Amino acid sequence: MANVTEAHGVLQGDYVTLRRMRVDDAAITFGWRQAERARMLNAGAANVEQQANWIAGRPASEYNYIIELNNGTPIGMLSLVGVDKTNRHAETGRFLIGEEEAAKGVPAAVEAMKLLYELAFDELKLVRVHGTVASENKLMLKWQKYLGMKEEGRLRQHYFIDGSWQDAVCLGLLEEEYRSVSLPRMAVLMKVGAKPA
Amino acid sequence: MLTRDGVLEIIFRALNNLNDEMGPDDKFDVTPTTKLFGADATLDSLALVSVIVDVEGDVSSALDRSISLTDDRAMSQKISPFDDVQTLLNYIMELVNEA
Numbered sequence: 001m002a003n004v005t006e007a008h009g010v011l012q013g014d015y016v017t018l019r020r021m022r023v024d025d026a027a028i029t030f031g032w033r034q035a036e037r038a039r040m041l042n043a044g045a046a047n048v049e050q051q052a053n054w055i056a057g058r059p060a061s062e063y064n065y066i067i068e069l070n071n072g073t074p075i076g077m078l079s080l081v082g083v084d085k086t087n088r089h090a091e092t093g094r095f096l097i098g099e100e101e102a103a104k105g106v107p108a109a110v111e112a113m114k115l116l117y118e119l120a121f122d123e124l125k126l127v128r129v130h131g132t133v134a135s136e137n138k139l140m141l142k143w144q145k146y147l148g149m150k151e152e153g154r155l156r157q158h159y160f161i162d163g164s165w166q167d168a169v170c171l172g173l174l175e176e177e178y179r180s181v182s183l184p185r186m187a188v189l190m191k192v193g194a195k196p197a
Numbered sequence: 198m199l200t201r202d203g204v205l206e207i208i209f210r211a212l213n214n215l216n217d218e219m220g221p222d223d224k225f226d227v228t229p230t231t232k233l234f235g236a237d238a239t240l241d242s243l244a245l246v247s248v249i250v251d252v253e254g255d256v257s258s259a260l261d262r263s264i265s266l267t268d269d270r271a272m273s274q275k276i277s278p279f280d281d282v283q284t285l286l287n288y289i290m291e292l293v294n295e296a
Contacts, residue, residue, distance in 0.1 A: 097241065100223070105238045139218050143246045188267040189242050192234055192279050 011065070011115040015190075016108050018065035018115050021077065025066055026052035029077055032098025041096065041134075063119065064094065067112045075099040078112050080120055080129070089128040090120055095140075107190040113147065114186045117178055127175045132168040134159045141169060148181035149173045199259045204289050205229065207259070208282055211251035215244055229286075234279040245279060256289060264292050 011018040021029070030051040033044040045051035058064050063080040076097040083090040095113070097103050120126045132155065133140050145151070149171040158168035173182065212227040225231065225239050232238055234245045249266050257263045265271065271278055271288065278288035 097243075100241060104241055105235055107242055109242045139215075139243045139247050142250050143243045146246045146250055185267065188272055189245070191272050192245070192267075192277055 011119060013070075013111040013115050015070060015106050015111050016075075016115070017068045017070060018078065018112060019068060021055055021058070021064040021066050023052050023055050025074070026055055028074055028098070029055070029066075032077065032096055035098060038096055038098075041094075063116075065112075065116070067097070067108060069102065069106065069108065073099065073102055075103045075108060076112065078116055080116055083124060083126070085124070088124075088126045089130065090124070090126055092116060092120075092129050092131045107192075109143075110147075110186050110189040114183075114190075117173075117182060121175050121178050128172060129178075130170065130172040132158070132170055134161055135167040135169050136161070141171075144171050147185055148177045150177070199256065199293050201286065201290055203259065204256065204293065205282075205286055207252055207255040208248075208285055208289075210255065211248045212282075214251055215240075215247050218247070219244075229282050232281045233285065235277060252285070252289070256293070260293065264289075 009020040027048050030045060030048045032038060033041065033051070038044075045054050055064070061081075061083055063083070065078050066074050067076040067078055068074050076099065077094055078092075078096075079094040080090050080092055081094075092113075095109075097109050103109065117129070120129050130152070131144070131149075133144060135141075135154070150173070151169055152172045153170045155168040155170065157165040159166045209227055212225075212231065216224050216227065219225075233248070234240050234242070240248065253264060253266055266278060266285075266288070274288065276284055278285050
C-alpha cells in the first residue's frame with residue numbers, strides 16, 4: 001500500500017501525489033474543465049474567478065485533490081465528497097485528467113483512484129463509495145466497472161450535456177469488492193503502465 | 198478456429214471503438230504497429246481498459262471460453278502484451294493456440 005495518510009493533506013503514491021486543491025489552482029482547473037475531454041462532466045464555472053470562488057467555497061468535509069506527477073506537474077483532479085461517517089459511505093467524483101500528454105505512459109489515473117480508495121476504505125473506514133457517470137461517457141463507465149464498480153441504477157435525463165439529455169448511471173463499490181476486484185486490477189494496470197516499452 | 202487475421206480484426210475493432218469515443222484532437226491512427234500503453238504510449242489507462250474489455254469479450258466469444266489479458270500470466274510476460282498491437286496480437290495468439 002502506498003503511503004496514504006491524509007494528516008497533511010497529501011496522499012503519496014509511487015507515480016502521483018494527491019494534494020488538496022487550493023484557490024490558486026483556479027486557472028489550471030478552469031482550463032481543464034474547458035477541454036474537449038471534460039465535455040461529459042457537469043457544467044462548471046464560467047470563468048476563472050467563478051472557479052476560484054467555487055474552490056474557496058468547498059466545505060472542509062470534502063476531499064478535493066489535485067493529481068500531481070511526482071515531479072510536481074499538476075495533471076488532473078479528483079474528489080471524495082459527501083463523507084457520511086455514520087453510514088460510512090461517500091461519493092467519488094470530479095475525476096478529470098486535464099494534462100493527457102503529461103500523463104501518458106504513467107499509470108496516473110489508476111494510482112490516483114487507488115489512493116482515493118485507500119483513503120476511503122483504509123483510512124476513513126468506509127464500507128461503500130458511489131458516484132454517477134453520464135451515460136454517454138462510455139470510456140469512464142467501462143473504466144469504473146472494470147475497476148469493480150457495479151451499476152446500481154439510472155437517473156433518467158439527469159444531465160444536459162452538449163445539447164442533449166443523458167442519464168446518470170449510478171455506480172457503487174463495496175469494501176469487499178474494492179479488496180477483491182479493484183485492488184488486483186489496479187495493481188495490474190499499474191504494472192502494465194510501469195513497464196518500459 | 199480464430200486466426201491471426203481474425204484476432205487482428207478484433208484488436209482493430211476495439212481500437213476503432215475507442216477512436217469513436219475520442220474527441221477530434223485525440224483520435225489516433227490504427228495500424229499493426231500502433232503503440233498502446235507504456236513509454237511513447239498512444240493510450241492512457243482509461244483508453245487501455247476500453248481496449249482490454251472489448252478484446253477480452255470478443256476473443257472469449259469467438260473461442261467460446263473465457264480469456265484474461267490481465268492475469269498473472271499476462272503480467273509475467275517479458276515483453277508486455279500492451280506495448281503495441283503486435284505484442285498484443287502475439288500474446289492473444291498464444292492463448293488462442295492453447296487447446
